[in-house]
Amino acid sequence: MKQIGEMEHPGLLPTLFIENGEIFGPIRIYKKDNLYVIMSDLPFDPEMAFDFAESIIEFAKSNNIGKAIIVSGLESPNRDPNNPKAFGLVTHQKLEKLLYDNEIPKFLSGTIFGTDAAVLSAFRGSKIPALVLYCECHPFFPDPEASVHAITVLSQILKVKIDTTEIQKKLEHLRIQHRNLMQETIAALQEQAERVPPTGRMPKIYG
Amino acid sequence: MNEKESQFDIFTTPFLYPKLFDDIEEKILSPLSYIRELETKWILEFDLPLVDKEDISITYDDGNIITVEAKLRETYCDLTMVPKCEFHYFKKKITLPGDIDEKKITSTFSNGRLMIYVPKVFRGHKVKIE
Numbered sequence: 109m110k111q112i113g114e115m116e117h118p119g120l121l122p123t124l125f126i127e128n129g130e131i132f133g134p135i136r137i138y139k140k141d142n143l144y145v146i147m148s149d150l151p152f153d154p155e156m157a158f159d160f161a162e163s164i165i166e167f168a169k170s171n172n173i174g175k176a177i178i179v180s181g182l183e184s185p186n187r188d189p190n191n192p193k194a195f196g197l198v199t200h201q202k203l204e205k206l207l208y209d210n211e212i213p214k215f216l217s218g219t220i221f222g223t224d225a226a227v228l229s230a231f232r233g234s235k236i237p238a239l240v241l242y243c244e245c246h247p248f249f250p251d252p253e254a255s256v257h258a259i260t261v262l263s264q265i266l267k268v269k270i271d272t273t274e275i276q277k278k279l280e281h282l283r284i285q286h287r288n289l290m291q292e293t294i295a296a297l298q299e300q301a302e303r304v305p306p307t308g309r310m311p312k313i314y315g
Numbered sequence: 316m317n318e319k320e321s322q323f324d325i326f327t328t329p330f331l332y333p334k335l336f337d338d339i340e341e342k343i344l345s346p347l348s349y350i351r352e353l354e355t356k357w358i359l360e361f362d363l364p365l366v367d368k369e370d371i372s373i374t375y376d377d378g379n380i381i382t383v384e385a386k387l388r389e390t391y392c393d394l395t396m397v398p399k400c401e402f403h404y405f406k407k408k409i410t411l412p413g414d415i416d417e418k419k420i421t422s423t424f425s426n427g428r429l430m431i432y433v434p435k436v437f438r439g440h441k442v443k444i445e
Contacts, residue, residue, distance in 0.1 A: 248349045249362040280364035287347050
């Protein structure tokens with residue numbers, strides 16, 4: 109895919125990544141054919157997530173994007189690594205068929221908190237439908253095996269072929285490489301937890 | 316797991332998710348780890364990719380310090396650092412509060428994840444109900 113843009117927010121710690129002498133921002137937009145991908149290498153809190161979601165909705169409207177698919181994690185410390193599962197949740201009924209056609213079980217009950225809730229709320233209030241794919245993953249360690257499963261399910265929904273061979277070869281290296289991002293994500297969630305009422309424990313689904 | 320978990324979690328209790336401190340000079344990486352407190356034991360989990368079971372050492376020292384050391388199967392190069400850094404080992408020390416039964420500490424290792432089960436010792440006496 110070709111990078112076509114980046115997203116910025118004044119609340120984000122100014123960060124740039126350098127790869128082979130080239131500068132990249134932390135939130136990037138890629139495009140190929142009629143498919144857009146937005147990915148962030150930085151965790152951000154729910155307040156920023158509202159702005160982020162609103163910008164994506166505006167971007168979707170101006171580019172005639174019909175739906176958004178969001179990939180998230182479902183905390184599951186006792187999951188079977190040989191049988192990963194993904195659950196789906198849709199903001200608009202017209203996307204239910206996607207779940208049914210791809211045999212993705214529906215996420216039936218629970219609490220969604222934080223960034224995921226902010227993004228979902230924004231899409232619920234808009235005309236752009238969103239499907240959130242919750243993939244079982246380790247709650248506190250990088251889990252590239254879960255990412256591979258998420259990519260596999262995503263490719264099935266989008267009907268595009270995605271070759272995961274190279275990622276599969278690097279799974280253990282990726283777990284080391286992403287230690288710092290994981291720690292930063294947990295630190296962001298700890299900051300979030302400081303702001304919730306004392307009765308509120310973090311729920312089992314987080315974003 | 317049927318045993319009730321402590322009301323504390325890593326989001327409200329940072330001690331349960333110790334920070335990373337890599338030692339570039341000694342080529343030692345700090346592994347991610349987290350601690351769960353149950354009624355009768357502590358469970359420590361370490362993420363140890365690129366490690367084989369026979370290359371892991373777990374030691375317990377007085378003062379409730381559990382140390383995990385492991386040799387990497389292959390050198391890990393961190394290309395994001397300038398100049399690039401090479402690492403050969405994982406090492407982390409964790410200090411647990413309260414009394415623990417060090418003779419009954421057990422561990423398992425699967426899929427690059429090390430679990431250490433540390434039973435607690437309960438001291439006290441019965442209180443008579445009148």
